[in-house]
Amino acid sequence: MSDLDQALPGQQTDDEDAQLDALLAAADAAVLGRLAEAVDIDAGRAAVFAPSVTAEEVPSSGEGDASGLEWMLPFGKDSLLQWLAISGPGYLPRQLDKSTSTIRTMTVVGRALLPHSMRAYWGLASDFLTASNDHLMRLKAGLAHRELTREAALAAHHAAHTGLGQFLGTLRQAAQAPNDPQTGRVIERLISTGEMVLTLLEWARQSIEQLFSDTDRSLRCPTG
Structure with missing residues (x-):
């Protein structure tokens, strides 16, 4: 040393x-x-979500609306009753949570299961989904912290609703392009699920209007 x-x-x-x-x-x-x-992360996501897009027979209109709606729901663990259970007034937090969680699920499913040929369509569609989700997150946070007036809440809701509508419009255009059966099933499932979320957002708007029905002041978003 x-x-x-x-x-x-x-x-x-x-x-x-x-x-x-x-x-x-x-x-x-x-x-x-x-x-x-x-x-391969996308391959892993695809393996998780592939069961939700297996070949199914679409119920005809004569078989009843309930079975048709259940076919449109995104995953087997969901049920029509779970959706209808949050359709009434006073369930705004659950309506917003269900909307955002379903939007996030659709984002993962589309990214994992749609092929490279859909990249241009999906890039635009996912941008609309992200924007819609961001508006809903701000809406829920603003209501919970008493930071939104009725007009601001409805404006945020309208922006989220518009983004989801644009998402559906983009996917409907993609559905017109030549696609293999698997891609077609993924697009159909995303569209049907998106339509269900639009219905849920319509319920959320009714809840927002009820929340501000007696006053123009900001109110705390109900928790139950």
Whole structure:
């Protein structure tokens, strides 16, 4: 050991620790890089959501509205009764939560399951979905914190409703393009689910109007 090493033992230890930390960081980065190359996130999403777009027979109008609506719902764990249970006045938080969670699900499904040939359509459609979701999040937060008047709340709701309508318009255009059966089923399911969310947003508007029916002041969004 040199005289310098004997004179500065603490510095030598710090240097060795720094070198070890650098080696460990480099090793971690290499492992993460290899994992990123090996893992296909979209393929994983597709495997999760693929059961929701398996081939199904669309019920005819003569079989009743309830069965037709149940076919349009996004996933098997959802039921028509769960949707109808939040259709009445006083359920605004649940209506907004259901809308935003379904919008997020549609975003994941479209990104994971629509093929490269739909990228141009889906890029525009997902932008409309994101904008709609952002308006709904601001609406819920503004109501919960008493920051919105009736006019501001209805304006935010209208913007969210408009964005979802634009999303549906884009997907309907995509449905007119030549598509394989799987892509067609994905688009049909996204459209039918989006239409259900539009219905839910109409209920939410009724709830907003009731919330402000007796006053122009901001009110706390009900919790039940």
